[in-house]
Amino acid sequence: MVISVRSSLVRRMLVRPPDLLVALQFGSPALPIGGFAYSQGLEWAIENRIVSDLATVRAWILDSFQLNFARQELIFWSLVYQAVENRNPGKVGKLNERIYALKETAELRQESTQMGESLAKLHSIWDPSRWLGGLTLSRPWTYTAAHSALCAVVSLPVTAGMLVFAWSWLENQVLTAVKHLPLGQTQAQALLQDMHLQLVNATEAAQARTARNFGSATTGFAIASSQHETQYSRIFRS
DSSP states (O other), X not given: OHHHHHHHHXXXXXXXXXXXXXXXXXXXXXXXXXXXXXXXXXXXXXXXXXXXXXXXXXXXXXXXXXXXXXXXXXXXXXXXXXXXXXXXXXXXXXXXXXXXXXOOSXXXXXXXXXXXXXXXXXXXXXXXXXXXXXXXXXXXXXXXXXXXXXXXXXXXXXXXXXXXXXXXXXXXHHHHHHHHSSOOHHHHHHHHHHXXXXXXXXXXXXXTOOTTSOOOOOHHHHHHHHHHTTOSSOSSOO
């Protein structure tokens, strides 16, 4: 089942070797945007023993992905991609503003805009026409919008770009757990492996949705982020 899903996905993506290299670069930890500095509230959940082992970290990451990331961030990523493909600067700006408004806490806004603005500084490397640089935005670039816009400008297949975006989030969450918990590298890799089909399904579903049928109600996630803002001892910025 997994093999057939992957084969079908590869055929639809039509990833050429140059596209694969771009995708790897856009998802690389070496990209200077500071994603490693954020835990999205997971550090607070670990500090308070809500997350304490493989089973609880799996539940936390899966819930965060299914109830928030897949139903909100991936949908808006897809919509920004379409807006850039259609060269609609007004739409890009409105979507970026909406993504910003949906960040429930100061930490989440800081994370999104710091990473988004850092990535936007690199846009000119792949956007020689400076189309993205010429946009007038009412808010700083959010990471979701900046990443999607960059993938669209270089014509990276949409599914490939979305998977890179989702994988970067997932990998960072798992590495956060590894740094704090008695969670071995083998267990971490097994957890990443278990999430493959979740990412595939979520990216496909997100492309079929619009700004009117997204939805997220992750109250616990927002509480974790807000509590982390005043956590005394921490190594992550969010």
